[in-house]
Amino acid sequence: MVFPKVLAVAVLALCPPAWTQSPTYKLGRSPTAEEIRSQDIAISPTGKELPAGQGTAKEGATLYVRKGCAGCHGATGSGAHAPTLISRKGPQTATAVPCLAPCVNDSNTMGVHSPFATTIWDYINRGMPLGKEGSLTPNEVYALTAFLLYKNDIIKKDELMDARSLPKVKMPNRDGAALPPEWKHGTPRLQGYP
Numbered sequence: 001m002v003f004p005k006v007l008a009v010a011v012l013a014l015c016p017p018a019w020t021q022s023p024t025y026k027l028g029r030s031p032t033a034e035e036i037r038s039q040d041i042a043i044s045p046t047g048k049e050l051p052a053g054q055g056t057a058k059e060g061a062t063l064y065v066r067k068g069c070a071g072c073h074g075a076t077g078s079g080a081h082a083p084t085l086i087s088r089k090g091p092q093t094a095t096a097v098p099c100l101a102p103c104v105n106d107s108n109t110m111g112v113h114s115p116f117a118t119t120i121w122d123y124i125n126r127g128m129p130l131g132k133e134g135s136l137t138p139n140e141v142y143a144l145t146a147f148l149l150y151k152n153d154i155i156k157k158d159e160l161m162d163a164r165s166l167p168k169v170k171m172p173n174r175d176g177a178a179l180p181p182e183w184k185h186g187t188p189r190l191q192g193y194p
């Protein structure tokens with residue numbers, strides 16, 4: 001199993017132009033507008049790409065169990081094998097399971113460190129539930145995001161999250177994160193970023 005993988009990587013490394021359209025060898029093709037649209041699902045900090053839909057923490061609490069989040073992240077959002085999603089309050093005791101890499105514990109959950117609530121929406125939408133990525137509807141992602149924000153004491157229980165309200169959520173670490181400068185076409189990525 002390992003050998004063909006290594007071989008595939010080696011072959012690809014030898015022909016990088018195959019990734020783009022090559023005028024010399026006539027390899028590859030430009031993606032269609034529709035193909036680009038289907039892949040272009042990232043949500044930026046401003047949330048301007050967010051789809052229609054809405055959800056509350058109450059709906060999210062049910063989905064957290066029904067969609068299997070609790071199975072991996074723990075019923076209380078901490079102390080399980082998958083990263084901690086809900087910071088525990090009060091005195092903390094060591095958890096029964098070791099913190100697995102990437103180690104996310106109480107002090108660095110997304111609710112604590114992420115400067116934008118839209119990042120949580122984007123993460124859940126693209127990457128969760130692990131193994132069934134892309135299966136959640138926008139309403140479900142809004143509700144699950146609302147649930148995690150509420151449980152981390154960032155929004156109120158009945159606050160409705162949608163494309164307008166989510167980007168306005170003031171995250172605790174909104175001003176504490178070092179953000180790269182805005183990228184412009186034709187300049188290297190992360191230019192000037194310390």
Ligand code: HEC
Pocket residue numbers: 064067068069070071072073082083084085102104108109110120123124128129130131144
């Ligand atoms: C099969 C196990 C599994 C299930 C089910 C699952 N997750 Fe995860 N989740 C993970 C793992 C593992 C990671 C860490 C992935 C990584 O960082 O590479 C993760 C990461 C996350 C993160 C990012 C945490 C951080 O601070 O980096 C969020 C948010 C999240 N999951 C939410 C959810 C939600 C909401 C659901 C339910 C819809 C869900 N997960 C279902 C295993 C799971």
